[in-house]
Amino acid sequence: MLPWFENDRFPLYLAPMAGVTDVIFRHLCKEQGADVMVTEFVSAEGILQRDDRTRHYTDFDDAQRPLGVQLFGSDGVRMGEAARKIIDWKQPDFIDINFGCPVNKVVSKNGGSSLLKDCPLLASVAREVAKAVPIPVTAKMRIGWDANLVNAIEVARILEDCGMQAIAVHGRTRAQGYTGLADWEVIGQVADAVKIPVIGNGDISSGVDVEIRRAQTNVKGIMIGRAAMVNPWVFKEAKHYLATGTHAPHATVEERFNFMRRHCQLAIARNAHMGELPTIRSMRNRLMNYTKSIPGGKWLRQRFSQIGSVMELEDIFAAYLVHQADHGHEHASNVEEPTLNAEH
Numbered sequence: 001m002l003p004w005f006e007n008d009r010f011p012l013y014l015a016p017m018a019g020v021t022d023v024i025f026r027h028l029c030k031e032q033g034a035d036v037m038v039t040e041f042v043s044a045e046g047i048l049q050r051d052d053r054t055r056h057y058t059d060f061d062d063a064q065r066p067l068g069v070q071l072f073g074s075d076g077v078r079m080g081e082a083a084r085k086i087i088d089w090k091q092p093d094f095i096d097i098n099f100g101c102p103v104n105k106v107v108s109k110n111g112g113s114s115l116l117k118d119c120p121l122l123a124s125v126a127r128e129v130a131k132a133v134p135i136p137v138t139a140k141m142r143i144g145w146d147a148n149l150v151n152a153i154e155v156a157r158i159l160e161d162c163g164m165q166a167i168a169v170h171g172r173t174r175a176q177g178y179t180g181l182a183d184w185e186v187i188g189q190v191a192d193a194v195k196i197p198v199i200g201n202g203d204i205s206s207g208v209d210v211e212i213r214r215a216q217t218n219v220k221g222i223m224i225g226r227a228a229m230v231n232p233w234v235f236k237e238a239k240h241y242l243a244t245g246t247h248a249p250h251a252t253v254e255e256r257f258n259f260m261r262r263h264c265q266l267a268i269a270r271n272a273h274m275g276e277l278p279t280i281r282s283m284r285n286r287l288m289n290y291t292k293s294i295p296g297g298k299w300l301r302q303r304f305s306q307i308g309s310v311m312e313l314e315d316i317f318a319a320y321l322v323h324q325a326d327h328g329h330e331h332a333s334n335v336e337e338p339t340l341n342a343e344h
Contacts, residue, residue: 002094002136002165004036004066005197005220010242011035012210012235013168013199015225016070016096016140018103020286023059024266028259029228030064033235036221037067038140041098044073044082058090065093068138072098074110076125080132087133094165095133097126099141099155102174113174116145116155123158130163140168140201143186146175152186153193160194167194168223171202178226188217199223205234207241207248214242230292232259253294257317260290264310277308287313296324 004011014021014029016038021029026037039058046054058069069092073079083095099122101112108114115122130137139159144150156167169190171182182202191198197220200213205227213219227234233251240248251259264283271279287304291297303316 002066002138002197005166009035010214011199011221012238013038013201013221013223014228014235015168015201015223016040016098017225017229020229022057023061023064024263024270025232026064026067027061027266028263029232029235032232033239034224034228035066035235037064038096039067039069039092041070041072041101044071044075044079047071047082047085048078055089058086058092060090060092067092068094068096070096070098070140071129072101072106072111074115074121074125076128077132079125080128083129083133083137087135092135094136094138095129096168097129097137097139097164099139099159100168100170100174102142102177107174113142113145116142116151116174117149119151119155119158122155123162126159126162126164136165137163138166138168139164140170142170142172142174143183143190144173146173149173150183150186152190156190156194156198160196164196166197166199166220168199168201170223171200184213184217187213187219191218191220197221201225205231207238210238211242229286230289250293253320256290256294257313260287261310261313264313268310276310280308280310280312283307296320296327299323 012034013036014026014034018040021040030037039060042054042057060067069086071079071082086092098112099115103112106112115125126139141155143152150173152169159167169187171184171187172180184200187200199221200217200219201223204210204222204224210222213222224234237248264280267283268276268279284304284307287307288301291300294300300320307313307316
């Protein structure tokens with residue numbers, strides 16, 4: 001059994017999300033209590049071609065362990081070769097195979113969730129990667145391709161037979177994308193059908209959600225994705241609820257701004273070659289995500305949509321405090337949902 005499941009531990013995973021769960025965001029979520037990390041997915045072919053951008057996605061620091069690098073592809077032998085290269089470079093704690101990404105550009109190359117329609121090929125990929133590397137291999141999948149092909153139990157049993165040591169199951173089909181509700185009944189059925197740990201994923205945004213799914217199913221861990229984008233404190237809040245049965249106080253506005261400032265500063269330091277303005281521009285959507293549930297969030301998002309420096313962040317915060325003092329009663333219920341990126 002993987003060490004992070006031993007002694008009845010119930011780990012909280014940060015879900016891999018393209019363009020979101022980079023080395024900095026993983027570091028910040030680890031500080032907030034996330035137990036297990038998985039990188040943004042990387043192309044096996046990109047690794048084999050020694051593409052610097054692809055290799056960049058595999059970066060991590062030891063404080064983020066246990067950590068897995070997630071690969072996608074459809075040629076098991078080539079993926080095994082790519083996994084060995086990653087191990088030579090970075091020595092992750094496990095390799096994770098992506099059988100869940102719904103994005104067309106991945107599916108069109110017979111990767112991600114497309115393999116749910118081709119169980120022999122899926123089995124070949126899982127078996128070859130597990131055979132190729134000396135570290136554990138896990139998988140992330142969806143419950144099926146569409147409503148007419150919900151084959152999660154069959155797929156999970158195949159993956160177990162092929163040597164996967166844990167499976168994360170997102171409770172939606174590929175056709176659903178991120179619409180509708182995650183089907184936790186199917187996730188529970190998968191957890192009952194295999195002996196390896198199953199990690200449940202889908203519509204988890206609080207400690208109550210974690211506790212309910214742990215009580216109602218045999219999942220051995222929970223994976224949190226989109227909720228962490230707007231509330232990285234969800235891991236700390238969930239652990240507090242699991243330990244005490246009471247809700248932790250939500251992050252204050254000041255704590256949110258401190259987090260934003262630190263995220264920006266770390267991003268600037270890591271991307272020194274880019275410069276501050278391009279880095280902060282790339283952070284705009286992420287800063288807007290952090291305004292969820294802040295009174296006056298719309299006012300903040302309008303300003304974050306044009307932000308270009310950390311100094312501007314400080315100015316916006318100072319102006320925000322004045323704005324709320326003058327207009328706070330008008331915005332107390334302003335909790336508009338920001339646009340969320342997708343997990344894979």
